[in-house]
Each structure stands twice: as structure tokens, then as C-alpha cells.
Amino acid sequence: MKASQHIHIEGHVSADFEAMRNVFADNLSRHYEPGGVSCVHHCGEKVVNY
Numbered sequence: 001m002k003a004s005q006h007i008h009i010e011g012h013v014s015a016d017f018e019a020m021r022n023v024f025a026d027n028l029s030r031h032y033e034p035g036g037v038s039c040v041h042h043c044g045e046k047v048v049n050y
Contacts, residue, residue: 011050020048 007025017040024038040048 009050012046012048013050014045014047017042017047021050024050 007028009025013021038048038050
């Protein structure tokens with residue numbers, strides 16, 4: 001079981017950018033981060049916001 005499966009992330013991510021959520025959760029888990037935020041715009045559209 002991947003450590004990132006224990007991380008709860010709230011927010012929105014477009015289907016084409018779902019892999020970013022997994023990388024974000026993995027990073028939080030591996031580095032024992034207490035939390036974080038991420039917002040990504042692509043071609044003028046917000047595609048990640050958590």
C-alpha cells in the first residue's frame with residue numbers, strides 16, 4: 001500500500017491532471033509535511049486547486 005493513500009486531500013483537480021494529486025500526496029507523505037496547497041492554471045483554466 002502506498003503511503004499516499006493515507007493522505008486526505010480536499011479540493012478540485014481536472015481528470016487530465018489526476019496524476020498531480022497522487023504526486024502531491026506522495027510528497028506530503030514522504031517528507032512528513034503537515035500540509036500544503038497547490039493551484040495550477042493551464043490555458044487560462046484552473047485545473048488543480050487543493
